[in-house]
Amino acid sequence: MGSKLETLRRSAGGNVRESMGADRQSSAEQGGAASGPPARWQGVTKPKDAALIPVDRITNDPDQPRKEFDEEALRRLADSLKTRGQLQPIRVRWDEGSQRYVVLVGERRWRAARLAGLPALSCIVHDAPLDADERLMVQLVENALREDLKPVEQARAYRALMDANGWSGRQLAEELHIGQASVVRALALLELPEPVQEQVDSGALAPSVAYEIGKLPDPSQQAEVARAVVSEGLNRSEVGQVIQSIKARRPAPSPKPDPVTIDLGDGVSVTVRWRKATSIGLSQALRRALKLAQEQERDRGRDPDGTGEAA
Structure with a gap:
């Protein structure tokens, strides 16, 4: 497996060895230290x-x-x-x-x-x-291992290497010395609709989130959820809930609302913040807050209006 790739690697390695003088005797070894070049050039070609x-x-x-x-x-x-x-x-x-x-x-x-x-x-x-296939292999290996490639671009390099050599995802992972899970997640990006791939490469959609979206069987659902993720800023956990809801055909939980501040006058304001996605709206949250405030007042021995001791 990977005989062409190994041959190319050995060829590249030979160039490095030659540049370091690895397969040659130094002048000092051949003619004695006294007649050799300065120490910094010994063994260097x-x-x-x-x-x-x-x-x-x-x-x-x-x-x-x-x-x-x-x-x-x-x-x-x-x-x-x-x-x-x-x-x-x-x-x-x-x-x-x-x-x-x-x-x-x-x-x-x-x-x-x-x-x-x-x-x-x-x-x-x-x-x-180098024939065309060998040139492609050299370029694909270099591209597949670059850290500055866009996610979908790197996935295409993986796929091209697999196609050129008849490799499975496992074999590709072994040849490039990367985790098989990384290969699986990358290749999954190629199954997404093109607009979703563009959102991934632009940085608007994280590859890990796109991988979760790819678990939906319907491309139109994938595109719709991707748009919602980008517009509403859903995280991976929230996306997972949405996907589970779609698969189970039940309503998805509402996204986390933005904080709301209400000015009550006299220098008093109330702010409601949601810590996670929920179906609880502003009015319901305020009613719950009022109930809790009344309970706290009673616990301190005062009536809800703050006018005196509780009866």
């Missing part, structure tokens, strides 16, 4: 596939599975490149047809470098031939 490439000689891969890039995040990354420089090289391959280098991994950094006006980027050139 420059990777033969590293290059500083002009930004205008690099282009993006039109088949890259990642299609959306947040403009604000790109601007922040561009500012970082200007002030701190490039901290990690991108990975490219040479395309004979276009006579340009094509980004394999690191398109965000390339886009940000263009915004920042950098003349060149540090790159690792992948010289080994």
Whole structure:
């Protein structure tokens, strides 16, 4: 299982080992410490596939599975490149047809470098031939493990990796070393209506809440509940109650009302706050409050009007 992925990983690992001089003897070992280079250079070699490439000689891969890039995040990354420089090289391959280098991994950094006006980027050139499936696999693995991907975008990367390799969700979790439950929850987002997916990717709807909404069998109900969650600010627990109510075909509990303040005059006001979703309205809450206040007055030995001792 995962033979292609392991081969690509070993290839990438080889580049790292080579850049660190792991498979070579140091000059000190070969010719003696006296004739070797300074200590800071011993055992260190420059990777033969590293290059500083002009930004205008690099282009993006039109088949890259990642299609959306947040403009604000790109601007922040561009500012970082200007002030701190490039901290990690991108990975490219040479395309004979276009006579340009094509980004394999690191398109965000390339886009940000263009915004920042950098003349060149540090790159690792992948010289080994890659067919379309292998290129897709390299890009999907990188995308699937990124923390800055939008939830639905990451779910699509998971699905594409599974389809490309014939993996189950369990096998994908093993290959990427992530929890199987995370894969299950992510893939469930792909079953939601497109408007709900957009609410998730925009940040209006939490992925965990969207997962709960996905338990409803009817897409129109999913969309309706999602709209209610966003407009009324329901939390995951409240969404669970709504979903259970829909499944049981009973009225859903009312959402938690906003606090209400009533000015009684003479510098006195009464505020009613609801701590959870409930069917108790304002009038009922005030009647209960009045009853409790009267009981407290009696317990203190005064009549409800506060005019004297209770009879």
